[in-house]
Amino acid sequence: xxxxxxxxxxxxxxxxxxxxxxxxxxxxxxxxxxxxxxxxxxxxxxxxxxxxxxxxxxxxxxxxxxxxxxxxxxxxxxxxxxxxxxxxxxxxxxxxxxxxxxxxxxxxxxxxxxxxxxxxxxxxxxxxxxxxxxxxxxxxxxxxxxxxxxxxxxxxxxxxxxxxxxxxxxxxxxxxxxxxxxxxxxxxxxxxxxxxxxxxxxxxxxxxxxxxxxxxxxxxxxxxxxxxxxxxxxxxxxxxxxxxxxxxxxxxxxxxxxxxxxxxxxxxxxxxxxxxxxxxxxxxxxxxxxxxxxxxxxxxxxxxxxxxxxxxxxxxxxxxxxxxxxxxxxxxxxxxxxxxxxxxxxxxxxxxxxxxxxxxxxxxxxxxxxxxxxxxxxxxxxxxxxxxxxxxxxxxxxxxxxxxxxxxx
Numbered sequence: 001x002x003x004x005x006x007x008x009x010x011x012x013x014x015x016x017x018x019x020x021x022x023x024x025x026x027x028x029x030x031x032x033x034x035x036x037x038x039x040x041x042x043x044x045x046x047x048x049x050x051x052x053x054x055x056x057x058x059x060x061x062x063x064x065x066x067x068x069x070x071x072x073x074x075x076x077x078x079x080x081x082x083x084x085x086x087x088x089x090x091x092x093x094x095x096x097x098x099x100x101x102x103x104x105x106x107x108x109x110x111x112x113x114x115x116x117x118x119x120x121x122x123x124x125x126x127x128x129x130x131x132x133x134x135x136x137x138x139x140x141x142x143x144x145x146x147x148x149x150x151x152x153x154x155x156x157x158x159x160x161x162x163x164x165x166x167x168x169x170x171x172x173x174x175x176x177x178x179x180x181x182x183x184x185x186x187x188x189x190x191x192x193x194x195x196x197x198x199x200x201x202x203x204x205x206x207x208x209x210x211x212x213x214x215x216x217x218x219x220x221x222x223x224x225x226x227x228x229x230x231x232x233x234x235x236x237x238x239x240x241x242x243x244x245x246x247x248x249x250x251x252x253x254x255x256x257x258x259x260x261x262x263x264x265x266x267x268x269x270x271x272x273x274x275x276x277x278x279x280x281x282x283x284x285x286x287x288x289x290x291x292x293x294x295x296x297x298x299x300x301x302x303x304x305x306x307x308x309x310x311x312x313x314x315x316x317x318x319x320x321x322x323x324x325x326x327x328x329x330x331x332x333x334x335x336x337x338x339x340x341x342x343x344x345x346x347x348x349x350x351x352x353x354x355x356x357x358x359x360x361x362x363x364x365x366x367x368x369x370x371x372x373x374x375x376x377x378x379x380x381x382x383x384x385x386x387x388x389x390x391x392x393x394x395x396x397x398x399x400x401x402x403x404x405x406x407x408x409x
Contacts, residue, residue, distance in 0.1 A: 001025040004044045016056035019047070024068070025194050029131040032201040033071055034277035041072045060086065064195050071200070078285035081278060082214050083196040089221045092228035092291065099229065106222045107156035109192075110215055114153050115181040116193045117211040118174045122147060124204065125171075135270040136204045145208065146174040150264035152215075153177065155255045200277040205270035212263045213283070218286035219256055223249050227295035228325065230349075234329040239343040242326075246349025253356040260363045262368070271371050278362075285311040294319055296396050297327040303394070327398050354396040361394075 005020035012018075027040055048065040051058055063085045070080035080084070088109055123129040125142050137145070149171035154164050162180060167173035196214065199206040226249040233242035246315075253359050290312045293299070298319060299309065309316040324332075 001030045001039075003027075003039055003043055006047070010043065010046060010050070014047070014050050014054045016054050016058045016061045019061055021191070021194060025198070026131075028068065029200045030202070032277070033068070033198050034200045036072075041069065045072070047164070047299060053066070060191070060195070067195075068198060076280045078281045078283060081200070081281035082217060083198060084211060084214075084217060086192065086196045087214060087218065089217060090225050091221070092224045092295075093275070099225070102225055103222065104160065106218050107159050110156045110218055111153050111160070111162075111181060112185065112189055112193060113211050113215050113218070114149050115178050116197075117208060118149050119178045120207050120244070121149075122174060122178065132199060132202050132204045132207055134201070134203045135267060135273060137265070137267055137270075137359075141265055141267070143170050145262060145265040146170040148258050148265065150174055150177055152256075152258035152262055184330075199264075201274035203270050203274040205266045206274040208263070208266055209271070209274070212259055215259060216256065217286065217288055219252060220286065220292050223252060224291040224295060226252070226286055229325050231295060231324065231329050234333065236328060237333055238311055240345040240397070243343065243345030243347070243349035246353045250349065250356040252350035253353070253360055256360065257363070260367060264367055266371070268371055276394070284308055287312045287315060290315045292357075293394075293396075294323065295325055296357075297325045297398055298323075348365060350397055357396050 001023075005023040009018055009020055021255055026041075028036065031037065031040075044065060048062075048069065051065070052063055054061065067080050067083045067086060070076040088105055090106070103217070120129075121142055124132075124136060125139065150165060150170065150173045154166065157164050165173045165176035167176065167179065197207065197210060199210060230242045230245045230249070233239070233245060284307065290309060292314060298304075303309065304316065304319060309319075
């Protein structure tokens, strides 16, 4: 993989639209981020230094170079590993668009991510492309992987009014899905998909790992928007509306179940092979998940000062600064157990969301134990599976959940 295209860009007037994304990304797929040659890294650093002189929109280029150089700069983490700054991750503080529009965007990018994964698996199976050639899975494993990946797109496809490509043959369904999504995919979508796949290794299953985690992050970011709307509805004393929104959030979380089955097709030996180079990036650093958790109820002091919240200092600071949770807002309007019990929609929403989040945690723990064992620490000396086990039953909402469960039978 030569650097000619990048040298040519640096030699001429640097414009954002001329940057050789394709050749640069191909190099990352050829070497893996952890093993990128020094000449490539030095040229990319030079490109970053020239950003102030770049003409044309340069926000994406700046974000891409920041993500590409995270290991070289010794600031590699979960956010940069998953290239989250290059994905349309909604933030409840800045999400000014209508809720329905945000959900459409989430569904669309959820489908794009999984269709891209499906296309990668099909190309490898057909032998038409050769990136990430190490430890490729067997054909039966790929067929199972494709079946789960297609299933994971179905709810979003239905909301987007697309045909659902369910088929007895997973290969046929997968090919139909990729063909359908390709027709609707824009040049901006293709750029997003290309720039958000910078694996640390050349191990085949890392593609699956990155795309699935990106889809989870989109889901939890949308849930954070939903729970913020629930908190607002409670504050306005619109308790039935809050309950309806919680039920929708629970549905979205339950829809992630096939993604766990998809991730479970990852080969343990492949996971351990690329995990050696992910030190510093841990899911404990997920900002979206901590927002969801803290929007339900304010963490206890012990948890707030644990490694879980130290890993997301901005969320920790928000809570210390008086960030209100749904529980806090219920307290503020003096919503006692009787009020919740007499609002069955809210009671049902709290029960459903609690059950969905606890199921998500349990499934996460089971898969982590399968891949890592029962006592293995996480990357970057994070607590790993023992931490997940300790937090399986962390309270979602306070004692109201029990009352809500009784109220709904």
